[in-house]
Amino acid sequence: MFYAISKKYNDVVCASNVTDLNDTFLCLNSQCKAEYFIKGINSERKAHFCHKHSTPHIQGCPYDMGLTKYLNNDDIVKSSLQDIYAHIRKPIKKAPTIHVNKQPKQNASRKTYINTTKDLFYFCTTNSLDTIYENKTTINDIIVDSRNICSKGLFKGFSGLRLVVGYTIKYDFPKRFILLKTEAVTKYGKTIDLYSTIYMETNQIKEIKDYLFGTFGTFTGYPVAVLGKWSNSRLFNIECTINEPTNVIYKFANDIDKR
Numbered sequence: 001m002f003y004a005i006s007k008k009y010n011d012v013v014c015a016s017n018v019t020d021l022n023d024t025f026l027c028l029n030s031q032c033k034a035e036y037f038i039k040g041i042n043s044e045r046k047a048h049f050c051h052k053h054s055t056p057h058i059q060g061c062p063y064d065m066g067l068t069k070y071l072n073n074d075d076i077v078k079s080s081l082q083d084i085y086a087h088i089r090k091p092i093k094k095a096p097t098i099h100v101n102k103q104p105k106q107n108a109s110r111k112t113y114i115n116t117t118k119d120l121f122y123f124c125t126t127n128s129l130d131t132i133y134e135n136k137t138t139i140n141d142i143i144v145d146s147r148n149i150c151s152k153g154l155f156k157g158f159s160g161l162r163l164v165v166g167y168t169i170k171y172d173f174p175k176r177f178i179l180l181k182t183e184a185v186t187k188y189g190k191t192i193d194l195y196s197t198i199y200m201e202t203n204q205i206k207e208i209k210d211y212l213f214g215t216f217g218t219f220t221g222y223p224v225a226v227l228g229k230w231s232n233s234r235l236f237n238i239e240c241t242i243n244e245p246t247n248v249i250y251k252f253a254n255d256i257d258k259r
């Protein structure tokens with residue numbers, strides 16, 4: 001992970017910008033108790049955070065990742081943002097796997113495909129915000145989460161296709177939506193919330209509600225990521241309607257391979 005909450009500054013920091021090694025670094029998920037140490041300073045590898053063994057991530061934390069497979073490199077094949085949103089899967093040509101006994105692995109190319117919203121989420125959280133996704137679009141242009149919500153006043157709201165990471169507040173069956181909030185602490189130390197209203201089918205609301213109650217015993221405070229075409233209904237509020245259920249992610253790390 002390249003980002004964490006710095007306890008000293010009460011703000012998100014990038015590992016490569018850390019100057020005070022005595023600072024305490026926490027998981028981006030405010031519900032999570034994971035504390036990080038920093039690795040890779042003054043070395044060949046890029047500086048990054050690893051969680052301490054004494055403080056693991058909570059169950060289902062979206063940032064519980066040993067997911068080096070999503071690190072940006074030539075072995076990642078990316079679908080366009082529009083195709084992921086519309087759930088269009090291009091036929092995948094898999095490179096033939098050659099099994100040769102005890103050969104060094106260096107020539108084996110194992111592609112990672114980004115076809116789903118969940119793949120996109122992991123790509124966006126594994127890499128730094130300035131990483132290019134396609135053409136001139138960077139991760140910073142795709143995701144809205146605690147790392148970048150303060151930049152360019154995103155907390156005031158925005159419109160268009162974006163992957164928003166928020167935390168559950170409530171669900172409403174009659175009006176068919178769930179409400180999330182994403183917290184922002186401005187450079188003046190003021191806490192501001194961006195509220196996202198996500199309209200969806202009743203059965204999906206029920207699935208999410210049942211999952212959160214069944215897993216955590218409560219609905220409130222758990223991360224949900226939504227790839228949506230947002231509109232900026234009013235200040236500090238955005239909304240979208242879900243057509244494709246897989247654009248809503250509420251099960252994370254522990255379920256990564258069970259889709």
Ligand SMILES: [Zn+2]
Binds near residue numbers: 029033057058
């Ligand atoms: Zn965590």
